[in-house]
Amino acid sequence: MNEYVIGVDLGTSAVKVSAMNHDGKIIAQQSYGYDLHQPHPGYNEQDPRDWLYGTTIAIDRLILRDGIKAEEIKGISFSGQMHGLVLLDADGQVLRPAMLWNDTRTTKQCEEIKAEMGDKFIEITGNRALEGFTLPKLLWVKENEPEIWAKAKSFLLPKDYVRYVMTGKQAIDYSDATGTVLFDIKKNTWSKEICETFDIPESMCPPLIRSIDEAGTVTNSYSMFSGLKTTTKVFGGGGDNACGAVGAGILKPNMVMSSIGTSGVILKYEPDANVDYHGALQYECHAIPDTYYSMGVTLAAGHSLNWFKHTFAKDEDFTEMVNRAAERPLGANGLIFTPYVVGERTPYADADIRGSFIGVDSMQNKYDFVRAVIEGITFSFRDILNIYDQHGQDFDTVVAIGGGAKSAFWLQLQADIFNKKVVSLTNEQGPGLGAAMLAAVGLGWFDSLQDCAKKFVHFGKVYEPQSAAVKKYDELYKIYHQIYDQTKDLSHQIMKLRNSWD
Numbered sequence: 001m002n003e004y005v006i007g008v009d010l011g012t013s014a015v016k017v018s019a020m021n022h023d024g025k026i027i028a029q030q031s032y033g034y035d036l037h038q039p040h041p042g043y044n045e046q047d048p049r050d051w052l053y054g055t056t057i058a059i060d061r062l063i064l065r066d067g068i069k070a071e072e073i074k075g076i077s078f079s080g081q082m083h084g085l086v087l088l089d090a091d092g093q094v095l096r097p098a099m100l101w102n103d104t105r106t107t108k109q110c111e112e113i114k115a116e117m118g119d120k121f122i123e124i125t126g127n128r129a130l131e132g133f134t135l136p137k138l139l140w141v142k143e144n145e146p147e148i149w150a151k152a153k154s155f156l157l158p159k160d161y162v163r164y165v166m167t168g169k170q171a172i173d174y175s176d177a178t179g180t181v182l183f184d185i186k187k188n189t190w191s192k193e194i195c196e197t198f199d200i201p202e203s204m205c206p207p208l209i210r211s212i213d214e215a216g217t218v219t220n221s222y223s224m225f226s227g228l229k230t231t232t233k234v235f236g237g238g239g240d241n242a243c244g245a246v247g248a249g250i251l252k253p254n255m256v257m258s259s260i261g262t263s264g265v266i267l268k269y270e271p272d273a274n275v276d277y278h279g280a281l282q283y284e285c286h287a288i289p290d291t292y293y294s295m296g297v298t299l300a301a302g303h304s305l306n307w308f309k310h311t312f313a314k315d316e317d318f319t320e321m322v323n324r325a326a327e328r329p330l331g332a333n334g335l336i337f338t339p340y341v342v343g344e345r346t347p348y349a350d351a352d353i354r355g356s357f358i359g360v361d362s363m364q365n366k367y368d369f370v371r372a373v374i375e376g377i378t379f380s381f382r383d384i385l386n387i388y389d390q391h392g393q394d395f396d397t398v399v400a401i402g403g404g405a406k407s408a409f410w411l412q413l414q415a416d417i418f419n420k421k422v423v424s425l426t427n428e429q430g431p432g433l434g435a436a437m438l439a440a441v442g443l444g445w446f447d448s449l450q451d452c453a454k455k456f457v458h459f460g461k462v463y464e465p466q467s468a469a470v471k472k473y474d475e476l477y478k479i480y481h482q483i484y485d486q487t488k489d490l491s492h493q494i495m496k497l498r499n500s501w502d
Protein backbone atom coordinates (compact mmCIF):
# COMPACT_ATOMS: atom_id res chain seq x y z
CA MET A 1 0.00 0.00 0.00
CA ASN A 2 1.17 3.57 -0.74
CA GLU A 3 1.80 5.79 2.27
CA TYR A 4 1.64 9.59 2.24
CA VAL A 5 2.07 12.59 4.50
CA ILE A 6 0.16 15.79 3.84
CA GLY A 7 1.64 19.25 4.42
CA VAL A 8 -1.03 21.91 4.86
CA ASP A 9 0.27 25.44 4.13
CA LEU A 10 -2.35 27.78 5.57
CA GLY A 11 -1.34 31.02 3.85
CA THR A 12 -2.99 34.42 3.74
CA SER A 13 -4.12 34.20 0.12
CA ALA A 14 -4.93 30.47 0.03
CA VAL A 15 -4.42 27.11 1.65
CA LYS A 16 -2.12 24.79 -0.31
CA VAL A 17 -1.92 21.08 0.47
CA SER A 18 0.82 18.72 -0.74
CA ALA A 19 0.82 14.91 -0.51
CA MET A 20 4.31 13.43 -0.34
CA ASN A 21 5.63 9.88 -0.23
CA HIS A 22 8.56 8.30 1.70
CA ASP A 23 10.98 9.38 -1.04
CA GLY A 24 10.05 13.05 -0.63
CA LYS A 25 8.27 13.10 -3.97
CA ILE A 26 5.26 15.42 -4.28
CA ILE A 27 2.50 13.14 -5.53
CA ALA A 28 -0.32 15.68 -5.68
CA GLN A 29 -1.07 19.28 -4.75
CA GLN A 30 -4.30 21.22 -4.38
CA SER A 31 -5.18 24.69 -3.16
CA TYR A 32 -8.20 26.74 -2.21
CA GLY A 33 -8.30 30.55 -1.97
CA TYR A 34 -10.13 32.76 0.50
CA ASP A 35 -10.78 36.45 1.06
CA LEU A 36 -9.02 39.02 3.17
CA HIS A 37 -11.34 41.60 4.78
CA GLN A 38 -10.07 45.15 5.30
CA PRO A 39 -13.04 47.05 6.79
CA HIS A 40 -10.91 50.05 7.97
CA PRO A 41 -7.34 51.23 7.38
CA GLY A 42 -5.03 48.89 9.31
CA TYR A 43 -7.71 46.20 9.86
CA ASN A 44 -6.97 42.77 8.29
CA GLU A 45 -9.31 39.92 9.13
CA GLN A 46 -10.29 36.45 7.93
CA ASP A 47 -13.02 34.04 8.96
CA PRO A 48 -11.45 30.95 10.62
CA ARG A 49 -14.25 28.88 9.07
CA ASP A 50 -12.92 29.83 5.60
CA TRP A 51 -9.58 28.24 6.58
CA LEU A 52 -11.35 25.15 7.84
CA TYR A 53 -13.57 24.71 4.77
CA GLY A 54 -10.71 25.59 2.40
CA THR A 55 -8.39 23.04 4.01
CA THR A 56 -11.07 20.35 3.99
CA ILE A 57 -11.98 20.97 0.34
CA ALA A 58 -8.31 20.98 -0.74
CA ILE A 59 -7.65 17.67 1.08
CA ASP A 60 -10.85 16.20 -0.39
CA ARG A 61 -9.61 17.11 -3.84
CA LEU A 62 -6.43 15.10 -3.18
CA ILE A 63 -8.71 12.16 -2.49
CA LEU A 64 -11.41 12.72 -5.13
CA ARG A 65 -9.40 14.21 -8.00
CA ASP A 66 -5.88 12.88 -7.46
CA GLY A 67 -6.84 9.38 -6.38
CA ILE A 68 -5.06 9.38 -3.02
CA LYS A 69 -6.88 6.91 -0.76
CA ALA A 70 -7.88 8.23 2.67
CA GLU A 71 -6.31 5.21 4.39
CA GLU A 72 -2.99 5.97 2.63
CA ILE A 73 -2.77 9.32 4.43
CA LYS A 74 -0.66 8.42 7.47
CA GLY A 75 0.06 11.86 8.82
CA ILE A 76 -0.89 15.53 8.42
CA SER A 77 0.97 18.58 9.63
CA PHE A 78 0.70 22.32 9.22
CA SER A 79 2.47 25.49 8.27
CA GLY A 80 0.38 28.47 9.33
CA GLN A 81 0.31 32.22 8.82
CA MET A 82 1.65 33.44 12.16
CA HIS A 83 0.41 35.65 15.03
CA GLY A 84 -3.32 35.76 14.00
CA LEU A 85 -5.76 35.78 16.91
CA VAL A 86 -8.60 33.22 16.94
CA LEU A 87 -10.66 33.77 20.09
CA LEU A 88 -12.76 30.87 21.38
CA ASP A 89 -15.53 30.62 23.97
CA ALA A 90 -16.00 27.88 26.58
CA ASP A 91 -17.53 25.58 23.90
CA GLY A 92 -14.60 26.12 21.54
CA GLN A 93 -16.70 28.29 19.21
CA VAL A 94 -15.11 31.22 17.34
CA LEU A 95 -16.08 34.55 18.93
CA ARG A 96 -15.07 37.08 16.26
CA PRO A 97 -13.23 37.21 12.91
CA ALA A 98 -9.54 36.41 13.26
CA MET A 99 -7.26 39.46 13.48
CA LEU A 100 -4.28 38.67 11.23
CA TRP A 101 -0.52 39.14 11.36
CA ASN A 102 -0.82 42.23 9.12
CA ASP A 103 -3.55 43.87 11.19
CA THR A 104 -2.02 47.06 12.59
CA ARG A 105 -4.86 48.52 14.66
CA THR A 106 -3.00 47.91 17.93
CA THR A 107 -0.44 50.75 18.01
CA LYS A 108 -1.88 52.05 21.30
CA GLN A 109 -1.63 48.62 22.97
CA CYS A 110 1.99 48.23 21.74
CA GLU A 111 2.87 51.61 23.28
CA GLU A 112 1.24 50.54 26.56
CA ILE A 113 3.28 47.31 26.60
CA LYS A 114 6.48 49.28 26.00
CA ALA A 115 5.64 51.83 28.69
CA GLU A 116 4.77 49.09 31.22
CA MET A 117 7.71 46.71 30.68
CA GLY A 118 10.38 48.50 28.58
CA ASP A 119 13.41 46.33 27.73
CA LYS A 120 12.32 43.58 30.15
CA PHE A 121 9.73 42.61 27.54
CA ILE A 122 12.46 42.02 24.90
CA GLU A 123 14.56 40.08 27.44
CA ILE A 124 11.66 37.71 28.12
CA THR A 125 10.14 37.28 24.68
CA GLY A 126 13.12 38.00 22.38
CA ASN A 127 10.89 40.51 20.60
CA ARG A 128 9.51 44.03 20.71
CA ALA A 129 5.73 44.23 20.91
CA LEU A 130 4.68 44.98 17.33
CA GLU A 131 1.17 45.57 16.01
CA GLY A 132 0.87 42.25 14.22
CA PHE A 133 1.64 40.07 17.26
CA THR A 134 -0.99 38.27 19.32
CA LEU A 135 -0.69 39.87 22.77
CA PRO A 136 -1.48 43.42 21.55
CA LYS A 137 -4.53 41.97 19.75
CA LEU A 138 -5.76 40.32 22.97
CA LEU A 139 -5.40 43.68 24.73
CA TRP A 140 -7.26 45.43 21.90
CA VAL A 141 -10.23 43.06 22.19
CA LYS A 142 -10.21 43.43 25.97
CA GLU A 143 -10.36 47.22 25.66
CA ASN A 144 -12.64 47.62 22.65
CA GLU A 145 -14.97 44.59 22.74
CA PRO A 146 -15.55 43.87 26.44
CA GLU A 147 -18.66 41.78 25.73
CA ILE A 148 -16.58 39.42 23.54
CA TRP A 149 -13.67 39.42 26.00
CA ALA A 150 -16.05 38.37 28.78
CA LYS A 151 -16.89 35.20 26.81
CA ALA A 152 -13.29 34.42 25.73
CA LYS A 153 -11.86 31.27 27.34
CA SER A 154 -8.89 30.45 25.07
CA PHE A 155 -7.05 31.62 21.98
CA LEU A 156 -5.41 29.77 19.13
CA LEU A 157 -3.35 30.75 16.10
CA PRO A 158 -4.70 30.06 12.58
CA LYS A 159 -3.27 26.59 11.90
CA ASP A 160 -3.98 25.56 15.51
CA TYR A 161 -7.66 26.28 14.98
CA VAL A 162 -7.83 23.97 11.95
CA ARG A 163 -5.85 21.29 13.85
CA TYR A 164 -8.23 21.71 16.82
CA VAL A 165 -11.29 21.01 14.66
CA MET A 166 -9.55 17.97 13.15
CA THR A 167 -8.43 16.46 16.47
CA GLY A 168 -10.72 17.99 19.10
CA LYS A 169 -7.61 19.07 21.05
CA GLN A 170 -6.34 22.60 21.54
CA ALA A 171 -2.56 23.07 21.30
CA ILE A 172 0.10 25.39 19.93
CA ASP A 173 3.68 24.60 18.88
CA TYR A 174 6.71 26.48 20.22
CA SER A 175 7.47 28.34 16.97
CA ASP A 176 4.03 29.94 16.87
CA ALA A 177 3.99 30.42 20.66
CA THR A 178 7.03 32.74 20.41
CA GLY A 179 5.11 34.83 17.86
CA THR A 180 2.40 35.58 20.42
CA VAL A 181 4.95 37.50 22.60
CA LEU A 182 3.37 35.88 25.66
CA PHE A 183 6.14 33.28 25.67
CA ASP A 184 9.38 33.24 27.67
CA ILE A 185 11.94 32.25 25.04
CA LYS A 186 14.68 31.37 27.58
CA LYS A 187 12.47 29.38 30.00
CA ASN A 188 10.58 27.77 27.09
CA THR A 189 7.16 28.30 28.64
CA TRP A 190 4.32 30.84 28.79
CA SER A 191 5.50 33.93 30.67
CA LYS A 192 3.71 34.27 34.02
CA GLU A 193 5.13 37.79 34.35
CA ILE A 194 3.64 38.96 31.06
CA CYS A 195 0.28 37.25 31.71
CA GLU A 196 0.09 38.85 35.17
CA THR A 197 1.25 42.30 34.05
CA PHE A 198 -1.41 42.51 31.35
CA ASP A 199 -4.06 40.53 33.20
CA ILE A 200 -4.33 37.74 30.63
CA PRO A 201 -5.45 34.53 32.43
CA GLU A 202 -2.72 31.94 31.80
CA SER A 203 -5.52 29.42 31.33
CA MET A 204 -6.29 31.13 28.00
CA CYS A 205 -2.90 30.06 26.61
CA PRO A 206 -3.11 26.69 24.84
CA PRO A 207 -0.96 23.67 25.82
CA LEU A 208 2.50 23.72 24.21
CA ILE A 209 3.74 20.93 21.93
CA ARG A 210 6.74 20.49 19.62
CA SER A 211 6.27 20.82 15.87
CA ILE A 212 7.02 17.11 15.37
CA ASP A 213 4.77 15.95 18.24
CA GLU A 214 1.54 14.09 17.61
CA ALA A 215 -1.33 16.40 18.57
CA GLY A 216 -4.01 13.73 18.14
CA THR A 217 -5.82 11.75 15.48
CA VAL A 218 -8.76 12.71 13.25
CA THR A 219 -11.97 12.71 15.31
CA ASN A 220 -15.09 10.79 14.29
CA SER A 221 -16.95 14.02 13.51
CA TYR A 222 -14.14 15.45 11.35
CA SER A 223 -13.81 12.07 9.65
CA MET A 224 -17.55 12.18 8.76
CA PHE A 225 -17.18 15.78 7.54
CA SER A 226 -13.98 15.31 5.51
CA GLY A 227 -13.74 11.68 4.44
CA LEU A 228 -10.37 11.33 6.24
CA LYS A 229 -9.80 8.20 8.36
CA THR A 230 -9.66 8.35 12.16
CA THR A 231 -6.31 6.51 11.97
CA THR A 232 -4.59 9.53 10.37
CA LYS A 233 -2.18 11.13 12.86
CA VAL A 234 -2.07 14.91 13.13
CA PHE A 235 1.19 16.63 14.11
CA GLY A 236 1.91 20.03 15.67
CA GLY A 237 3.33 21.88 12.69
CA GLY A 238 4.75 25.39 12.92
CA GLY A 239 4.59 29.02 11.90
CA ASP A 240 4.93 29.43 8.14
CA ASN A 241 8.39 30.90 8.30
CA ALA A 242 9.72 28.14 10.56
CA CYS A 243 8.21 25.58 8.18
CA GLY A 244 9.43 27.50 5.13
CA ALA A 245 12.93 27.35 6.61
CA VAL A 246 12.63 23.58 7.19
CA GLY A 247 11.37 23.08 3.62
CA ALA A 248 14.15 25.31 2.28
CA GLY A 249 16.80 23.29 4.11
CA ILE A 250 17.73 26.20 6.45
CA LEU A 251 19.05 23.81 9.07
CA LYS A 252 22.42 25.33 9.95
CA PRO A 253 23.77 28.80 10.92
CA ASN A 254 25.33 29.95 7.65
CA MET A 255 22.04 29.73 5.75
CA VAL A 256 19.50 32.44 5.01
CA MET A 257 16.05 32.24 3.46
CA SER A 258 14.10 34.85 1.54
CA SER A 259 10.38 34.31 1.23
CA ILE A 260 8.07 36.28 -1.05
CA GLY A 261 4.54 35.36 -0.02
CA THR A 262 1.85 37.85 0.94
CA SER A 263 4.49 39.13 3.35
CA GLY A 264 8.21 39.11 2.67
CA VAL A 265 10.78 37.58 4.99
CA ILE A 266 14.53 37.36 5.38
CA LEU A 267 15.23 34.59 7.92
CA LYS A 268 18.40 33.23 9.50
CA TYR A 269 18.88 30.00 11.48
CA GLU A 270 20.15 30.66 15.04
CA PRO A 271 21.58 27.86 17.23
CA ASP A 272 20.51 29.26 20.63
CA ALA A 273 18.24 31.74 22.41
CA ASN A 274 21.00 34.20 23.33
CA VAL A 275 21.78 36.09 20.11
CA ASP A 276 20.70 39.68 20.82
CA TYR A 277 19.32 41.85 18.02
CA HIS A 278 17.56 43.90 20.72
CA GLY A 279 14.21 43.65 18.98
CA ALA A 280 15.47 44.98 15.63
CA LEU A 281 14.61 41.53 14.24
CA GLN A 282 12.05 38.98 15.38
CA TYR A 283 13.45 36.06 17.36
CA GLU A 284 11.47 32.82 17.37
CA CYS A 285 11.68 29.15 18.28
CA HIS A 286 12.36 27.06 15.17
CA ALA A 287 10.27 24.06 14.19
CA ILE A 288 13.49 22.04 14.66
CA PRO A 289 13.39 21.18 18.38
CA ASP A 290 15.66 23.35 20.59
CA THR A 291 16.85 25.68 17.83
CA TYR A 292 15.83 29.22 16.86
CA TYR A 293 15.64 31.67 13.99
CA SER A 294 15.71 35.43 13.54
CA MET A 295 13.87 37.28 10.80
CA GLY A 296 12.77 40.64 9.44
CA VAL A 297 9.40 41.07 7.77
CA THR A 298 8.16 43.27 4.92
CA LEU A 299 4.44 43.43 5.63
CA ALA A 300 3.33 43.71 2.00
CA ALA A 301 5.66 41.89 -0.41
CA GLY A 302 3.50 39.75 -2.73
CA HIS A 303 0.57 41.71 -1.36
CA SER A 304 1.92 44.92 -2.98
CA LEU A 305 2.15 43.19 -6.35
CA ASN A 306 -1.29 41.61 -5.93
CA TRP A 307 -2.73 44.99 -5.00
CA PHE A 308 -1.20 46.58 -8.11
CA LYS A 309 -2.43 43.80 -10.37
CA HIS A 310 -5.90 43.75 -8.87
CA THR A 311 -6.22 47.53 -9.20
CA PHE A 312 -4.56 48.21 -12.56
CA ALA A 313 -4.18 44.92 -14.45
CA LYS A 314 -7.08 42.81 -13.22
CA ASP A 315 -7.63 40.77 -16.37
CA GLU A 316 -4.00 40.10 -17.15
CA ASP A 317 -2.27 36.80 -16.55
CA PHE A 318 0.07 37.12 -13.52
CA THR A 319 3.07 35.47 -15.17
CA GLU A 320 2.60 37.44 -18.38
CA MET A 321 2.41 40.71 -16.43
CA VAL A 322 5.68 39.90 -14.61
CA ASN A 323 7.33 38.84 -17.91
CA ARG A 324 6.44 42.18 -19.50
CA ALA A 325 7.87 44.01 -16.48
CA ALA A 326 11.09 42.04 -16.97
CA GLU A 327 11.38 43.57 -20.47
CA ARG A 328 11.40 47.14 -19.07
CA PRO A 329 14.79 48.71 -18.29
CA LEU A 330 16.50 48.19 -14.94
CA GLY A 331 15.26 50.95 -12.63
CA ALA A 332 11.87 51.19 -14.41
CA ASN A 333 12.78 54.38 -16.26
CA GLY A 334 13.41 56.28 -13.04
CA LEU A 335 10.46 55.00 -10.98
CA ILE A 336 10.96 53.82 -7.37
CA PHE A 337 8.24 52.20 -5.23
CA THR A 338 8.15 51.70 -1.46
CA PRO A 339 5.93 48.72 -0.49
CA TYR A 340 4.36 50.22 2.63
CA VAL A 341 0.78 49.72 1.42
CA VAL A 342 -0.40 48.28 4.78
CA GLY A 343 2.27 49.97 6.94
CA GLU A 344 5.66 48.35 7.64
CA ARG A 345 7.32 46.13 10.24
CA THR A 346 11.10 45.78 9.55
CA PRO A 347 13.18 47.90 9.80
CA TYR A 348 10.50 50.55 10.32
CA ALA A 349 7.86 49.39 12.80
CA ASP A 350 5.34 51.95 11.59
CA ALA A 351 1.64 51.21 11.21
CA ASP A 352 0.91 54.62 9.62
CA ILE A 353 3.55 54.78 6.90
CA ARG A 354 2.12 54.24 3.40
CA GLY A 355 3.70 53.41 0.05
CA SER A 356 4.83 55.81 -2.64
CA PHE A 357 5.91 55.96 -6.26
CA ILE A 358 8.77 58.44 -6.63
CA GLY A 359 9.86 59.67 -10.06
CA VAL A 360 6.62 59.27 -12.05
CA ASP A 361 7.36 60.31 -15.66
CA SER A 362 5.01 60.42 -18.63
CA MET A 363 7.39 58.19 -20.62
CA GLN A 364 6.75 55.28 -18.23
CA ASN A 365 4.15 52.65 -19.01
CA LYS A 366 2.20 50.23 -16.81
CA TYR A 367 4.98 47.63 -16.87
CA ASP A 368 7.51 50.15 -15.57
CA PHE A 369 5.16 50.44 -12.60
CA VAL A 370 5.03 46.64 -12.20
CA ARG A 371 8.82 46.51 -12.41
CA ALA A 372 9.14 49.33 -9.86
CA VAL A 373 6.83 47.41 -7.48
CA ILE A 374 8.94 44.25 -7.81
CA GLU A 375 12.20 46.19 -7.39
CA GLY A 376 10.81 48.15 -4.40
CA ILE A 377 9.74 44.95 -2.61
CA THR A 378 13.23 43.54 -3.14
CA PHE A 379 14.89 46.76 -1.88
CA SER A 380 12.83 46.40 1.29
CA PHE A 381 14.49 42.98 1.80
CA ARG A 382 17.87 44.67 1.46
CA ASP A 383 16.87 46.97 4.33
CA ILE A 384 16.51 43.79 6.42
CA LEU A 385 19.83 42.34 5.21
CA ASN A 386 21.48 45.61 6.38
CA ILE A 387 20.49 44.73 9.97
CA TYR A 388 22.35 41.41 9.69
CA ASP A 389 25.35 43.28 8.23
CA GLN A 390 25.28 45.71 11.16
CA HIS A 391 25.40 42.74 13.57
CA GLY A 392 28.37 41.23 11.75
CA GLN A 393 26.43 38.26 10.42
CA ASP A 394 27.84 36.95 7.18
CA PHE A 395 26.52 34.52 4.59
CA ASP A 396 26.79 34.18 0.87
CA THR A 397 23.77 32.12 -0.17
CA VAL A 398 20.09 32.91 0.05
CA VAL A 399 17.49 30.18 -0.53
CA ALA A 400 14.38 31.73 -2.13
CA ILE A 401 10.85 30.42 -1.52
CA GLY A 402 7.23 31.63 -1.77
CA GLY A 403 5.03 32.61 -4.73
CA GLY A 404 7.55 35.26 -5.85
CA ALA A 405 10.15 32.53 -6.38
CA LYS A 406 8.06 31.20 -9.28
CA SER A 407 9.59 33.96 -11.41
CA ALA A 408 13.15 33.49 -12.74
CA PHE A 409 13.29 37.25 -13.35
CA TRP A 410 12.56 37.97 -9.68
CA LEU A 411 15.11 35.37 -8.52
CA GLN A 412 17.83 37.05 -10.63
CA LEU A 413 16.69 40.46 -9.35
CA GLN A 414 17.14 39.22 -5.76
CA ALA A 415 20.68 38.06 -6.58
CA ASP A 416 21.49 41.45 -8.14
CA ILE A 417 19.94 43.59 -5.38
CA PHE A 418 21.36 41.47 -2.50
CA ASN A 419 24.70 40.88 -4.28
CA LYS A 420 24.48 37.28 -3.07
CA LYS A 421 23.98 33.89 -4.70
CA VAL A 422 20.27 33.02 -4.75
CA VAL A 423 19.18 29.38 -4.91
CA SER A 424 15.68 28.24 -5.79
CA LEU A 425 13.97 24.99 -4.81
CA THR A 426 12.75 22.60 -7.48
CA ASN A 427 9.28 23.23 -6.01
CA GLU A 428 8.59 26.70 -4.57
CA GLN A 429 6.24 25.33 -1.86
CA GLY A 430 8.79 25.66 0.97
CA PRO A 431 6.29 25.96 3.88
CA GLY A 432 4.04 23.09 2.71
CA LEU A 433 7.11 20.92 2.15
CA GLY A 434 8.36 21.80 5.65
CA ALA A 435 4.98 20.87 7.11
CA ALA A 436 5.02 17.50 5.33
CA MET A 437 8.56 16.91 6.67
CA LEU A 438 7.33 17.53 10.23
CA ALA A 439 4.69 14.82 9.76
CA ALA A 440 7.25 12.44 8.20
CA VAL A 441 9.62 12.87 11.17
CA GLY A 442 6.69 12.71 13.64
CA LEU A 443 5.66 9.37 12.13
CA GLY A 444 9.20 8.05 12.58
CA TRP A 445 9.95 7.79 8.85
CA PHE A 446 13.20 9.67 9.64
CA ASP A 447 15.25 10.15 12.81
CA SER A 448 15.57 13.91 12.39
CA LEU A 449 14.55 16.80 10.15
CA GLN A 450 18.15 16.94 8.93
CA ASP A 451 17.86 13.30 7.77
CA CYS A 452 14.50 13.99 6.19
CA ALA A 453 15.90 17.05 4.34
CA LYS A 454 18.39 14.80 2.54
CA LYS A 455 15.44 13.09 0.82
CA PHE A 456 12.84 15.89 0.69
CA VAL A 457 14.72 19.15 -0.08
CA HIS A 458 15.99 19.60 -3.64
CA PHE A 459 17.77 22.77 -4.66
CA GLY A 460 17.17 24.05 -8.17
CA LYS A 461 18.88 26.70 -10.26
CA VAL A 462 21.53 28.99 -8.75
CA TYR A 463 21.30 32.71 -9.68
CA GLU A 464 24.67 34.51 -9.48
CA PRO A 465 24.79 38.31 -9.01
CA GLN A 466 25.62 40.11 -12.28
CA SER A 467 28.17 42.84 -11.61
CA ALA A 468 26.76 45.53 -13.95
CA ALA A 469 23.26 45.15 -12.45
CA VAL A 470 24.65 44.98 -8.89
CA LYS A 471 26.34 48.36 -9.40
CA LYS A 472 23.21 50.04 -10.76
CA TYR A 473 20.96 48.58 -8.06
CA ASP A 474 23.44 49.78 -5.41
CA GLU A 475 23.03 53.32 -6.71
CA LEU A 476 19.23 53.05 -6.84
CA TYR A 477 19.06 51.49 -3.37
CA LYS A 478 20.85 54.52 -1.89
CA ILE A 479 17.93 56.65 -3.10
CA TYR A 480 15.27 54.07 -2.11
CA HIS A 481 16.70 53.97 1.41
CA GLN A 482 16.03 57.70 1.92
CA ILE A 483 12.33 57.51 0.99
CA TYR A 484 11.04 56.27 4.36
CA ASP A 485 12.49 59.22 6.31
CA GLN A 486 11.46 61.72 3.67
CA THR A 487 7.83 60.52 3.34
CA LYS A 488 7.14 59.50 6.95
CA ASP A 489 5.77 62.82 8.10
CA LEU A 490 3.53 63.23 5.03
CA SER A 491 2.18 59.68 5.45
CA HIS A 492 1.41 60.30 9.10
CA GLN A 493 -0.40 63.55 8.32
CA ILE A 494 -2.54 61.82 5.68
CA MET A 495 -3.38 58.96 8.07
CA LYS A 496 -4.39 61.43 10.78
CA LEU A 497 -6.68 63.18 8.32
CA ARG A 498 -8.24 59.88 7.14
CA ASN A 499 -8.87 58.84 10.71
CA SER A 500 -10.45 62.22 11.54
CA TRP A 501 -12.82 61.83 8.55
CA ASP A 502 -13.90 58.29 9.55
Ligand SMILES: Nc1ncnc2c1ncn2[C@@H]1O[C@H](COP(=O)(O)OP(=O)(O)O)[C@@H](O)[C@H]1O
Nearest residue numbers: 011012013014261262302303305402403404407
Ligand atom coordinates in the same frame (compact mmCIF):
# COMPACT_ATOMS: atom_id res chain seq x y z
N1 LIG B 1 3.97 33.95 -11.44
C1 LIG B 1 4.31 34.72 -10.42
N2 LIG B 1 5.41 35.49 -10.50
C2 LIG B 1 5.78 36.27 -9.46
N3 LIG B 1 5.10 36.36 -8.32
C3 LIG B 1 4.00 35.61 -8.18
C4 LIG B 1 3.55 34.76 -9.20
N4 LIG B 1 2.41 34.16 -8.77
C5 LIG B 1 2.18 34.63 -7.51
N5 LIG B 1 3.13 35.51 -7.16
C6 LIG B 1 3.23 36.24 -5.87
O1 LIG B 1 3.23 35.26 -4.85
C7 LIG B 1 2.41 35.69 -3.77
C8 LIG B 1 1.75 34.49 -3.10
O2 LIG B 1 2.76 33.70 -2.56
P1 LIG B 1 2.42 32.55 -1.51
O3 LIG B 1 3.74 32.06 -1.04
O4 LIG B 1 1.52 31.58 -2.17
O5 LIG B 1 1.65 33.42 -0.42
P2 LIG B 1 0.85 33.11 0.94
O6 LIG B 1 1.57 31.95 1.59
O7 LIG B 1 0.94 34.38 1.70
O8 LIG B 1 -0.58 32.78 0.58
C9 LIG B 1 1.38 36.61 -4.37
O9 LIG B 1 1.11 37.66 -3.46
C10 LIG B 1 2.02 37.12 -5.67
O10 LIG B 1 2.41 38.46 -5.54
Ligand SMILES: O=C(CO)[C@@H](O)[C@H](O)COP(=O)(O)O
Nearest residue numbers: 011012081082101261262263
Ligand atom coordinates in the same frame (compact mmCIF):
# COMPACT_ATOMS: atom_id res chain seq x y z
O1 LIG C 1 3.81 37.97 10.22
C1 LIG C 1 4.51 37.18 9.63
C2 LIG C 1 5.77 36.71 10.25
O2 LIG C 1 6.07 37.34 11.46
C3 LIG C 1 4.11 36.69 8.26
O3 LIG C 1 5.16 36.09 7.59
C4 LIG C 1 2.92 35.78 8.35
O4 LIG C 1 3.33 34.58 8.95
C5 LIG C 1 2.21 35.61 7.01
O5 LIG C 1 2.87 34.91 6.06
P1 LIG C 1 2.48 34.70 4.51
O6 LIG C 1 1.01 34.53 4.37
O7 LIG C 1 3.05 35.85 3.77
O8 LIG C 1 3.25 33.43 4.18
